[in-house]
Amino acid sequence: xNTVLFQExxxxxxxLEEMAAGLALIQKALVGEVAMSEELxxxxxxxxxxxxxxxxxxxxxxxxxxLASWIIDCNDRINFLNEWINGGTPAVYWISGFFFPQxxxxxxxxxxxxKEAIAVDRLSYAYSVxxxxxxKDIKTKPEAGCLCWGMYLEGxxxxxxxxxxxxxxxxxxxxxxxxxxxxxxxxxxxxxTGIYMTPVYKVLSRTGTLSTTGHSTNFVMWMELPSEKxxxxxxxxxxxAFLALRx
Numbered sequence: 001x002n003t004v005l006f007q008e009x010x011x012x013x014x015x016l017e018e019m020a021a022g023l024a025l026i027q028k029a030l031v032g033e034v035a036m037s038e039e040l041x042x043x044x045x046x047x048x049x050x051x052x053x054x055x056x057x058x059x060x061x062x063x064x065x066x067l068a069s070w071i072i073d074c075n076d077r078i079n080f081l082n083e084w085i086n087g088g089t090p091a092v093y094w095i096s097g098f099f100f101p102q103x104x105x106x107x108x109x110x111x112x113x114x115k116e117a118i119a120v121d122r123l124s125y126a127y128s129v130x131x132x133x134x135x136k137d138i139k140t141k142p143e144a145g146c147l148c149w150g151m152y153l154e155g156x157x158x159x160x161x162x163x164x165x166x167x168x169x170x171x172x173x174x175x176x177x178x179x180x181x182x183x184x185x186x187x188x189x190x191x192x193t194g195i196y197m198t199p200v201y202k203v204l205s206r207t208g209t210l211s212t213t214g215h216s217t218n219f220v221m222w223m224e225l226p227s228e229k230x231x232x233x234x235x236x237x238x239x240x241a242f243l244a245l246r247x
């Protein structure tokens with residue numbers, strides 16, 4: 001997990017350096033101290049239009065938010081990492097705050113494999129929804145796996161009474177997904193009934209490309225959520241989970 005944290009810090013520092021350098025140049029260009037290049041003009045126009053400048057988006061995290069919401073999100077992500085650095089590994093992780101959440105999920109499995117002396121390729125995640133607990137009240141880390149919050153559901157809702165997926169309420173396009181416990185299990189058989197294999201994406205576009213690591217730039221993982229309805233019902237409804245919305 002130290003490697004995961006280090007890699008996250010490197011990525012965010014690279015973004016912050018780009019932002020600091022670009023904003024300083026724009027201020028000089030607006031008063032005529034340096035030439036207004038094409039790149040600086042695009043950055044200036046994007047900021048004026050409340051859009052994320054292309055140079056920031058290129059080095060930044062995947063997001064569909066306008067600039068004002070993007071800045072708030074960026075600050076929250078930096079604060080999340082600073083709290084991790086200063087206070088140690090948290091009891092509950094904000095999975096939406098990761099630049100590369102797939103590395104975090106892999107790191108959690110590797111930690112468990114080393115602790116239990118099990119080959120990592122024999123482990124896979126099991127999923128438990130902690131719908132009766134607020135993440136802010138949790139101070140104790142789980143013995144295995146990780147507790148995650150910060151995901152959203154589209155196309156359905158979580159029924160706290162039945163402890164499973166249910167039809168969306170009127171005029172509710174997105175709902176919060178409760179706290180999730182992801183824990184590694186050895187030689188786990190994937191259930192074929194009673195669950196919906198939910199795709200988890202970073203943003204609402206549901207599109208992405210394969211990066212050099214072999215991971216998608218948008219798709220994160222499949223997650224099993226309890227359901228009494230057949231999977232085809234939720235597939236037709238386009239049900240999916242997301243780490244970030246448009247606002």
